[in-house]
Amino acid sequence: MSAPSVTMYSTPWCGYCRRLKSQMDREGIAYSEVDIEQDPRAADYVMSVNGGNQTVPTVVFPDGSAMTNPSLAQVKQRLGAA
Helix, strand or coil: CCCCCEEEEECCCCHHHHHHHHHHHHHCCCEEEEECCCCHHHHHHHHHHCCCCCCCCEEECCCCCEEECCCHHHHHHHHHHC
16 A cells, blocks of 8 residues: 555544545555543544534545545545545
């Protein structure tokens, strides 16, 4: 895999996070992961883009845009448009 192309904010217990990570691994989409339970500033960021909620996975793209709980197809589409 190449350098991380997206940042995924997640928690260890989040099933949606695990599913998206495994799908991106399978597709060769590089990402860096930030555990919002271990990083208060990351939790604050996630709340700032999710109307005050700590909703994960929140994925941030190279252009600075964010998506909450995106599908693999949405991630691929956004990266393809970048």
